[in-house]
Amino acid sequence: MKETTLLINCPDKKGIIATVTNFILSKKGNTIYIEQHVDRELKEFFMRLECEFDQDEEKLALFKELFNTHVAKNYNMHWEMYNTEKKPKMALFVSKYDHCLYDILGRHASGELKVKIPIIISNHNDLAPIAKAFNIPFKHIPVTKATKEEAEAQQLEILREHKIDFIVLARYMQILSANFVDRFTHKIINIHHSFLPAFPGAKPYHSAYERGVKIIGATSHYVTSDLDEGPIIEQEIVRVSHIHNVQDFILKGRDLEKIVLSRAIKHHIERKVLVYNNKTVIFS
Amino acid sequence: MKETTLLINCPDKKGIIATVTNFILSKKGNTIYIEQHVDRELKEFFMRLECEFDQDEEKLALFKELFNTHVAKNYNMHWEMYNTEKKPKMALFVSKYDHCLYDILGRHASGELKVKIPIIISNHNDLAPIAKAFNIPFKHIPVTKATKEEAEAQQLEILREHKIDFIVLARYMQILSANFVDRFTHKIINIHHSFLPAFPGAKPYHSAYERGVKIIGATSHYVTSDLDEGPIIEQEIVRVSHIHNVQDFILKGRDLEKIVLSRAIKHHIERKVLVYNNKTVIFS
Amino acid sequence: MKETTLLINCPDKKGIIATVTNFILSKKGNTIYIEQHVDRELKEFFMRLECEFDQDEEKLALFKELFNTHVAKNYNMHWEMYNTEKKPKMALFVSKYDHCLYDILGRHASGELKVKIPIIISNHNDLAPIAKAFNIPFKHIPVTKATKEEAEAQQLEILREHKIDFIVLARYMQILSANFVDRFTHKIINIHHSFLPAFPGAKPYHSAYERGVKIIGATSHYVTSDLDEGPIIEQEIVRVSHIHNVQDFILKGRDLEKIVLSRAIKHHIERKVLVYNNKTVIFS
Amino acid sequence: MKETTLLINCPDKKGIIATVTNFILSKKGNTIYIEQHVDRELKEFFMRLECEFDQDEEKLALFKELFNTHVAKNYNMHWEMYNTEKKPKMALFVSKYDHCLYDILGRHASGELKVKIPIIISNHNDLAPIAKAFNIPFKHIPVTKATKEEAEAQQLEILREHKIDFIVLARYMQILSANFVDRFTHKIINIHHSFLPAFPGAKPYHSAYERGVKIIGATSHYVTSDLDEGPIIEQEIVRVSHIHNVQDFILKGRDLEKIVLSRAIKHHIERKVLVYNNKTVIFS
Incomplete structure (x- = not known):
């Protein structure tokens, strides 16, 4: 059957x-x-x-x-x-932040995420030990302005080799080129550490603190060539107050990022997401 | 069509x-x-x-x-x-608390609740002016231990007259008999001012305060002959802390009760609720 | 004492x-x-x-x-x-939307808001009957581009007469001039129907729907001469999904607006808000 | 200073x-x-x-x-x-569930939890590899009905040796004796996987599913000799619906447990909790 x-x-x-x-x-x-x-x-x-x-x-x-x-x-x-029974193949892209990586690999290890993870790709070497602890191959591909094109070519080659179905940017701190993104339409999931469309771009927790908001959020979305403008998959929020400083925002935000990203990954794995008109339909 | x-x-x-x-x-x-x-x-x-x-x-x-x-x-x-186009007929049962009544009649007046309200029945006269302000007939039927059977007979007669489809107990402070309830199986909606099954029975806010919970809730459910044990339709919560006393719990709870009850009524009106095994399936 | x-x-x-x-x-x-x-x-x-x-x-x-x-x-x-025992005097500014007005007057009538409401001012006549039902004086002052200065002069005169301490814009659909705002620094409370700073300006529910967000919000803030940029007092959110259209957003948003605005008013009345650096400290 | x-x-x-x-x-x-x-x-x-x-x-x-x-x-x-600068010493008690242990050790490793963890004690050997990966000593002390007294004596001896300030039961599946608990009054933090006082005792997710609730929760509390009756430190909830089965409840609950327990530990470490009358005052 x-x-x-x-x-x-x-x-x-x-x-x-x-x-x-x-x-x-x-x-x-x-x-x-x-x-x-x-x-x-x-x-x-x-x-x-x-x-x-x-x-x-x-x-x-x-x-x-x-x-x-x-x-x-x-x-x-x-x-x-x-x-339905065939597990999709997910590549993880990371940089230096470890909380989302820990969270995803932990959920994967416990069987919560029905997915294969053939490769972790990073522009830094910092998280290699975590990959090793979880027995997942880790590939370090540094990226600079000068080497970006070449680096992406190398990344694409690895993705092809492993027959990767979709990519998760688990706080990957590089912007992917339009050329790269176009090869994985609605197959690259990003976590942005703000309640989009509020605070797009860099340092959203600092901006949120500056603005004096009473609630902060995180947003998981498919990557498109318009930065932070792709179809939103999931969002979650947490209350903050005047007693919290930027560091508190960042700590509270971490928990949000982990939860929002893992929920988005699950929706994607279970084939519950349809994209239309730059918006998502999330079946229940 | x-x-x-x-x-x-x-x-x-x-x-x-x-x-x-x-x-x-x-x-x-x-x-x-x-x-x-x-x-x-x-x-x-x-x-x-x-x-x-x-x-x-x-x-x-x-x-x-x-x-x-x-x-x-x-x-x-x-x-x-x-x-689908035919509006169901809803009877409201109230006692002395006015917040849910105000809320329901306000939503009805603005067209948010697609329902007819032929009658409000109360065991007290206190809320008659509100009914009058909204032009809804109000029937005062006092209930005592001695007159309960007779009072319920009178209520049932009125419900029959108006061809009532379902009943909403908007903080009605009398317990309906099994005989009454059985005539409206899964057609009587109650609002209980706690996060059931925590704090069933009377004075739940006092009990919640006593226990020192950090979150309080409200629960809307269909009435069955087992008090506070009927199928749950909707629940919502709000955070509290040590700075809140019982009176604060009650005030915060009021907002919960209004929202939870109105959501349950909407689900019921839109025929989105199926009851099975003393639980509800709520279609989206 | x-x-x-x-x-x-x-x-x-x-x-x-x-x-x-x-x-x-x-x-x-x-x-x-x-x-x-x-x-x-x-x-x-x-x-x-x-x-x-x-x-x-x-x-x-x-x-x-x-x-x-x-x-x-x-x-x-x-x-x-x-x-502490002296109730502050609050003026309400409204236009055509009635939900916040109903909510505030209901809370005032029940004793929940410890405030005096000497006057309701509106640029339309639509809500006069509600003011009458709650026995609050209602003053209709139409505002057009041409008459705005004169209308504001008239408003200010009325506020002076009644010794108004602070103003609540309960979905008042006119922008106040800098001259007006400067006379009530951190004494004008507005409710904006989005999760600021997302979706400032007009029609935020439409923009939120367009963007495909999974959570919508409402924001209460003090009015400054920078539109929608004043110090945030309170925010709250509710989840939405692909099944909700703009009309659903508006209905869900109404409940948010009522709750957020009434909380902000309470904080202000209880003298729990300090403004500093365009942010609020909200004492508990 | x-x-x-x-x-x-x-x-x-x-x-x-x-x-x-x-x-x-x-x-x-x-x-x-x-x-x-x-x-x-x-x-x-x-x-x-x-x-x-x-x-x-x-x-x-x-x-x-x-x-x-x-x-x-x-x-x-x-x-x-x-x-304030002296880190308290925390002992972790675990059994077979790994999610809270992973979460706490991850937060500790990243510097988020300002605490020393001299020892992990478990009645099973299953989680020893995790302790090892994080370089924390792990002591396996099996507990049976017959050996419970002796086992607790051994546990107490280890706690004394390491000058433990407080204990965290991270899904430890044994009930501590009154004798044990009395030596650490308001110094043992437990995570209960329900929204207490709803569903005390074993298998709360099963009971919640059975009852058809629309929201599930987790509760962190100080352990007293009355099981699940100790002072509540923190609670959090998540919505569920008819589409979720017991397994879904358990998965969603895991995320709650991690967050609620880590928040409670932080409050305790930062000396923000006062217990009075079996309730907590949580300073902000």
Whole structure:
């Protein structure tokens, strides 16, 4: 029994659900879970569907072709299909901050994150011991203004080698080029340490302190070529007051960053995120 | 075009979604929204479905019959069908506290609550002026130990007269008899001023203060004959500290009670609640 | 027994607390509550102190003089002293939205807000019936670009007449001139319907929806001549998701606005706010 | 310059603050921070005070004596004085769950927790590798019904040896005897995986799931001989819904447990907790 996850969006029309579920039934599949949403302003239909097939890989490939021809094309669907049991491959990009790395590797070790982590890439060597403690290969690729293009080429090569499905920037302190980002559209997850769109750019905790806000936040989003402007996946906040200084903001923020990033990773792994119009639909 | 909401739960089986959506299609209906959930432990299937029919009332009645015969029976479904555009009729029961009453009538006046309020019933006369200010009929039915049975008979008579669909106890300070409750199964919404199951019964804010909790809450639930044990619809909390005394708890709690009760009422009005096994499924 | 609240800030130095409490003791006062804070970066000392005196008004006036001469000048204090039992006078400015007005008047009627409300001023007539229902005088002063100066002169005259201590803009949809604002420095409280500094200006819920945020907020702040840039008093947030449209944001936001604004008003009434460097210290 | 923290509670009376701050001034100390609170119902005075002395240890010992004789006795004070710069010694008790241990050791390694951890004690051997990775001594002391008394004697011996100031039960799955607990009054911090007083005892996530709550929580408290009844230090919550099963509750709860326990430990380390009447005063 193969479990399959289907993500669909297309212009809203009558009969989509019936068409899809019938097609699955006709191919001896069983729909076990549907979540669906219509954005009435955009008139766009979104659906996440889990189904089971009593078929081998080869027949599934055929199913995909038939689905495309007989269903998807008729409705102008943008669609993706995943083998639910197959763990995606995630690359971690880090720099010097260790809290998100510790958190992700801890969750991975305990089985909470159903993902493979073939490689950690960093522009610094500082976190190599943590990677080692968790038995994950660590690749140090320094990045300077002069070497950036070359460094990214090297990174891309490694990602290709390991057949990486998506990238997590766990407080990676370099900006990726548009060229790099375009190869992983909606497949690079970043954690920004502010409640976006408040305080984009560098040193958001300092800016938040300066402004005297009563609540700080963290935001996880897909990376696009517009810095800090990509589709938001998850946000969380914590209260602060006049007794907290910048250092307190940073400490409180760390806990936020860990939680927000790990939630975003989980949504992505479980194929619960659809991006449309630079916004995310997060199925529950 | 009639909009219809269908709520279904039944033992989980293959093909339910396809069967239901096809049946609707075959009767010239259009499924516009599905949310569905399977409780894997209980092996129970839950679905909320919105669809449109190009039919008059009479044909819809026929549809119900056919649906029951050709679909529901085969799957042992428990199901309800509602005309989405028809506002349900809500009776308010109050005593002396005015904050929830003000809040509900304010939301109703502004059009936020899509419901009719034919009657407010109270065991005290104190809140009659508020009812009058909002132009809602107010009926004073005093309740004592001796007159309780008679009073409830009178209440039931009024509810029947006004064809009341469901009742909201907006800080109504009398316990309803099992006889009364049984006539409105999962159709009486109460607000309890604690984070149930903590602090059931009377004076929960006093108990919370006594215990030294750091967070207080409010809980809205359907009333069953087990006091404070009915299915929980909504809960919310607020932080407290050692600087707050019982009076502060009560003030903070009031805001919670208003918000939690109004959210529960909205869920109920929009037919988003299914009760199963003394728990609620709240569709989004 | 007169209860007095003293708010002090000054450059941090040794011995301030002992000096102040001793001075109070020497004048037969009793310090009953102190909360104090030092901003170590700014090296600024902040204190809120409640004390009791067994004295009449006249002697208190003398105490103020002596405190100024013998204590405040030595430490370069900025200080304010209030008779705790005397209710401040608050003017409400409104336009067409009624939810904050209902909320404030309801809390006032129930005794939750210890304040006098001598006047409600509005640039529209729509909310006059609500003012009437709560027995508060209502003054309609239309404002257009051409009449703005004149209208503000009229508003100021009314505020003077009623000896207004502070103003609350309960979703008042006009921008006050710098000239007006400067006469009520840190005495005008506004509610902005976003999580500032995100989404300043008009239509923040639309912008938040557009950006696809997962959390929306509301912010109460003192009005300064820089629009939406004044010292933040209170903020609160609520989660949203892809299923919510702009209208849902607005409805959810209303509840936030009511709560945030009423909390800010309470802090102000209880003399718990000190402004320094465009930020607030909120004593607990 | 020695920084000292003073925690005081006593029956409320006039002049306590002035007396204490003057006494410190008279001994050439400088009061730099006061937070103070009066429980008006209990008529009890609470104060946390930070001050600096230009003195050596010996003179400080003398100061303590004089403070006791000339101040504390007159007011029936319960008081404690700490050298702020001296890190307290914390023992960790664990069993098989690793998430709180990872979290605490990670925060300790990064310098976030200003504490010494001389020893980890466990009734199982499972977590020994984690202790080793963080270079903290690990002592395995199995506990059975039959050996409990002996095991506790052994634990107490180790705590004495290392001059342990307080104990943290980081999901330690054994109940400590009253004899053990009495030796560390308000010096044993536990994390309970529910929103106490809801769901005391074992398997709270299962009970919460069973009851159908919409919010789950975690509670950190001082251990007393009444199980799960000790003074609450910190609580936090997270929303759940019908889509979450017990396993989801457990995963979400883990994040709560880590955060709540680490906050409680920080409060304790910073000497911000006073216990009175089985409740805590948490200074800010």
